Amino acid sequence: MRGAAGEVTRTVSAVAVLFVAAALLVAPARSVTSTARLVNCGAISVLSQKWHVAAKRVRCTSARSLIRSLASKPRPSLHRYPGTYLGMKCFDETIAFGREIECRNARKQVQGLRHR
DSSP states (O other): OHHHHHHHHHHHHHHHHHHHHHHHHHHHHHHHTOOOOOEEEEEEEETTEEEEEEEESSOHHHHHHHHHHHHTSOOOTTSEEEEEETTEEEEEEEETTEEEEEEEOSSOEEEEEEEO
């Protein structure tokens, strides 16, 4: 009887070690492929209006410059700015608390928010 219990304990221990080893192998790969998040790039002033800028996979200096450029242009009639900017399509929307300019593609995103 004691021998069987010892075998079960060793088997359970071996399985636990395998699970821990597998988790350690997967953990670095998961952290490398994790998705980027929006980074706060601060506030800018455009035509005496305060805009808050955030970016994902775009340098903050480029993001602020892009929002400054688009916010100073006339608003597009179809809510979409013609062309691409830093490789992204850009949209202009009126939202509940103000105005939003958002530029994005599959990998990058820039967002500018202006409160009323």
